Amino acid sequence: MGLFILRRVGVMILTALCLTFVVFFLTNLYPNLEKLAKTQGNFRMSDEAVETYLANHGYLQPTPLKYAQWLGVAPGWVIEGSDGELRGRCFEPGLPAEEAPTFCGVLQGDWGYSTVFREDVAEIVSTRLALTGKLMFWVMLLMVPSALIIGVLAGMREGSATDRTLSTVSITTTATPEYVSGVILIAVFASSAVGLKWFNGTATSAMEDANFENFFLPVLTIALYGMGYIARMTRASMAEVMTAQYIRTARLKGVAFRNIVLKHALRNALIAPFTVIMLQFPWLLNGVVIVETLFNYKGFGWTLVQAAGNNDIELLLGVSVVSVFVVLITQLLSDIGYVYLNPRIRIS
Secondary structure (H helix, E strand, O other), X not given: OHHHHHHHHHHHHXXXXXXXXXXXXXXXXXXXXXXXXXXXXXXXXXXXXXXXXXXXXXXXXXXXXXXXXXXXXOOOOXXXXXXXXXXXXXXXXXXOHHHOOOOOOHHXXXXXXXXXXXXXXXXXHHHHHHHHHHHXXXXXXXXXXXXXXXXXXXXXXXXOHHHHHHHHHHHHHHHOOHHHHHHHHHHHHOOOOOOOOOOOOOOHHXXXXXXXXXXXXXXXXXXXXXHHHHHHHHHHHHHHHHOOHHHHHHXXXXXXXXXXXXXXXXXXXXXXXHHHHHHHHHXXXXXXXXXXXXXXXXXXXXXXXXXXXXXXXXXXXXXXXXXXXXXXXXXXXXXXXXXXXXXXXXXX
């Protein structure tokens, strides 16, 4: 197991380097850099002024070198501007140039500076990630148990009225996009047009003080959409397990149906849904963009939209790094979980 984990960690690091380089290359294309220069300077800047701005801020260096500097494995650039002022990637305001560190990248904890929020990228990402983490926690707490219960109940007696009813509910929730279900929930439970007004139509206040009134609707909107996938996978897996030979033998021996389900069928039936459940983490991290925007909840997905829409290169790169590592880590945990759920699986 230890050797397997080490190999997977090595592959994860290589994959992360490749993916982050692709994102870095795309965000550092010249049209994006030109837009950045005009955003920070003047939209009527001439081409010569744009070239000067980019040269003075180290953007015209070769892409592999810039990527290495961003990672922190190559010395940060030091450039003497056209005005004679010495500039450097690792220079800090208020400190002499000779005291600046040689390396300043992601590995050193320097994720850059957001041109939109005017804050360090690391602080923005950590703050927004914590907000989305709170949302993810309550979504998973509602979505996973509900989906497993629906899937198990439907798969226990395949073809019954209960199975057909629960399967229809699962398909309906999955087929309804979040922006549709979110708008419907707001119109019914948070709008004065219907008259209920049980919940708030915005989750902005939940960023500071989350409660049932201001946080339930966004949690329910996301949970409803993801619930159907897990429930359908659990139902299919449970239905297959219930027709296995050892289940038939247990029933012929007179074992109680409840014990057959809980002690014999459930563990084997959870192997396939486990993968779907683990895949919900990267989806929740980046796939809640619509819900966070709809309910004005300024989490990680909302930050991703702001970074992409405002051409905030450093922030976009920081968000990409976190997204890549969340996907890779959840895949690793999924593989490890397989071994414990099914002892027949061996790692060669």
